[in-house]
Amino acid sequence: xxxxxxxxxxxxxxxxxxxxxxxxxxxxxxxxxxxxxxxxxxxxxxxxxxxxxxxxxxxxxxxxxxxxxxxxxxxxxxxxxxxxxxxxxxxxxxxxxxxxxxxxxxxxxxxxxxxxxxxxxxxxxxxxxxxxxxxxxxxxxxxxxxxxxxxxxxxxxxxxxxx
Amino acid sequence: xxxxxxxxxxxxxxxxxxxxxxxxxxxxxxxxxxxxxxxxxxxxxxxxxxxxxxxxxxxxxxxxxxxxxxxxxxxxxxxxxxxxxxxxxxxxxxxxxxxxxxxxxxxxxxxxxxxxxxxxxxxxxxxxxxxxxxxxxxxxxxxxxxxxxxxxxxxxxxxxxxxxxxxxxxxxxxxxxxxxxxxxxxxxxxxxxxxxxxxxxxxxxxxxxxxxxxxxxxxxxxxxxxxxxxxxxxxxxxxxxxxxxxxxxxxxxxxxx
Numbered sequence: 001x002x003x004x005x006x007x008x009x010x011x012x013x014x015x016x017x018x019x020x021x022x023x024x025x026x027x028x029x030x031x032x033x034x035x036x037x038x039x040x041x042x043x044x045x046x047x048x049x050x051x052x053x054x055x056x057x058x059x060x061x062x063x064x065x066x067x068x069x070x071x072x073x074x075x076x077x078x079x080x081x082x083x084x085x086x087x088x089x090x091x092x093x094x095x096x097x098x099x100x101x102x103x104x105x106x107x108x109x110x111x112x113x114x115x116x117x118x119x120x121x122x123x124x125x126x127x128x129x130x131x132x133x134x135x136x137x138x139x140x141x142x143x144x145x146x147x148x149x150x151x152x153x154x155x156x157x158x159x160x161x162x163x
Numbered sequence: 164x165x166x167x168x169x170x171x172x173x174x175x176x177x178x179x180x181x182x183x184x185x186x187x188x189x190x191x192x193x194x195x196x197x198x199x200x201x202x203x204x205x206x207x208x209x210x211x212x213x214x215x216x217x218x219x220x221x222x223x224x225x226x227x228x229x230x231x232x233x234x235x236x237x238x239x240x241x242x243x244x245x246x247x248x249x250x251x252x253x254x255x256x257x258x259x260x261x262x263x264x265x266x267x268x269x270x271x272x273x274x275x276x277x278x279x280x281x282x283x284x285x286x287x288x289x290x291x292x293x294x295x296x297x298x299x300x301x302x303x304x305x306x307x308x309x310x311x312x313x314x315x316x317x318x319x320x321x322x323x324x325x326x327x328x329x330x331x332x333x334x335x336x337x338x339x340x341x342x343x344x345x346x347x348x349x350x351x352x353x354x355x356x357x358x359x360x361x362x363x364x365x366x367x368x369x370x371x372x373x374x375x376x377x378x379x380x381x382x383x384x385x386x387x388x389x390x391x392x393x394x395x396x397x398x399x400x401x402x403x404x405x406x407x408x409x410x411x412x413x414x415x416x417x418x419x420x
Contacts, residue, residue: 050420054398057201057389064396066403066419074419081394081405081416099206099213100198104229106206106213115229127230137218 027149031159035111038093038156039131043114045124048074048086060100063121071095073107077121087121094156110156111136201387201398202287202339207249212270214254216244221256223271235271250290253323257288262297264323279318279326287387291342292363293321294329294372298337298349313337315349317372329372339387339398346408347374348395350385356397358411377411 053069064076064084071093077085094110103119104127113133117125136152150157200206207214211227212235221240225233246257254265254273261280265273288297295318301311313334319327336352347359359374387398395406395413402420406413 051402053400054403055386056203057387057396057398057403058198058204059389059391059396060198061196064403064419066398076403076419078396078405081407084403084405084417084419086419097204097206097215099200099204099208101208101213101226102196102229104226106224106226106232108206108215113224113232115226115232117229128232130232130234133224133232133234134215134217134222135220 027163028160029163030150030157031161032151032154032156033158034155038110039112039129041093043109043126043129044091046089046091049089056097058098058100060105060118063100063118065098065100065105067095067098073098073105075118075121075124088124090116090124108134110134197391199389199391201389201396202248202289202341203246203387205245205247207247207254209249209254209267210270212267214247214249214267214273216240216247216256218242218244221247221254221265221273223273225271238273246287248288248290253320255288255290255295255320257286257297259286262286262288262295262318262326264320264326266323276324277326279328287339289340289342290320294318294363294370295320295326296340296342296347298334298340300334300336300338300352315340319370321370329370332374339385341388341390341395343390344393344408346377346390348388348390348408350383350388350397353384354379354381356380356383356385356388358408358413378413380406380413 051066051074054066055069056067058065062079064078066074072095073090073092075087077087092107092109095107098105098107105116105118107114111132111134113130115127117127205216211225213224213226215222219240219242221238222234223236225235240256241258241260241263243259244256248255252266252268254267256263261278263275264277266276267273286297286299288295297316297318299312299314301313313336315332315334315337317329319329334351335354338350340349345361347361349357351357357379358377360377362373364371383397383399385397385399389396393407393409395408397404402418404418405416407416
């Protein structure tokens with residue numbers, strides 16, 4: 001068994017890319033927002049905004065949803081493929097994924113599940129928030145911070161800076 | 164056996180610790196109306212249930228009442244799962260260590276019925292006509308060059324309990340992919356967006372899938388794609404591009420910025 005761990009460890013040293021990664025990311029000063037504060041933030045349907053970094057995409061009838069790397073979802077009216085209309089932006093912190101069933105959009109927001117009524121695209125509304133549906137996992141949101149004294153119990157990371 | 168597991172666990176840890184984006188994936192098939200996810204999705208709807216995966220768990224939610232979604236169960240999944248695709252009575256989970264197939268005849272208790280291991284990589288999976296298309300890419304991970312794996316694997320999943328590899332094809336750095344209408348659309352990193360025609364041959368009960376290149380859109384370094392009703396939607400970093408694939412070369416439609 002120890003021998004095997006040895007092999008595993010020697011792999012780490014072979015992978016010099018990793019070592020650099022760890023050094024550069026090592027332990028910054030992290031500012032948190034408590035879960036309570038985070039959940040009190042208003043979830044707004046904002047005016048359409050430009051795409052910064054498009055990640056996941058999802059279609060529902062003639063609607064197109066585009067998730068933004070920094071969190072949030074662009075709502076696009078895609079009836080006319082030659083002239084798609086960027087309608088609005090759901091400002092959802094900690095969002096990675098989405099799915100639609102029967103006119104309702106299901107998204108994650110860190111550990112919570114949010115449900116939006118999208119039957120009327122002009123009046124998208126938040127229907128419910130289901131707290132603590134998913135395990136809050138630093139791996140999902142703050143890549144690498146789990147090695148760096150990140151304290152999950154303190155809440156959401158809002159800022160990081162060098163010590 | 165235990166030691167082997169340990170090594171794999173260690174390797175996955177290393178990989179996850181260093182990788183740039185262990186982004187996950189996607190695609191779930193639709194229910195009644197038209198909905199389709201890209202191949203990088205980790206959410207999938209099947210019947211009245213929403214399935215979600217993250218690094219180590221699969222959550223199953225009853226969404227028959229949208230106003231009151233209920234979490235009905237949670238099962239453990241391999242540590243490095245990344246994408247989820249619902250097809251027929253099965254859930255296909257793409258992970259860094261392989262493809263896992265779950266039977267969800269009992270919707271609240273999916274059971275793992277097969278796993279199809281391959282090299283460490285990131286790998287979305289989509290299913291089309293009982294064939295799974297899986298891309299493996301080591302692009303963002305920390306493996307040294309010699310260990311790099313970048314390829315497309317085509318797997319026969321007619322019997323989900325017994326997946327069979329049909330062929331593997333080297334790619335540049337494949338990411339998201341979509342299959343529709345006998346065509347395969349594949350984001351292949353800096354090599355561009357590639358389109359292949361698929362042809363199926365069955366010989367002696369053995370299904371073969373052959374690929375013929377139809378076109379390559381250079382200058383597109385896409386993350387994910389959706390192919391639906393002759394319209395290809397491409398998630399291309401700072402914009403979204405759409406192409407009409409009723410003929411080739413495809414005609415570009417509108418761009419979304």
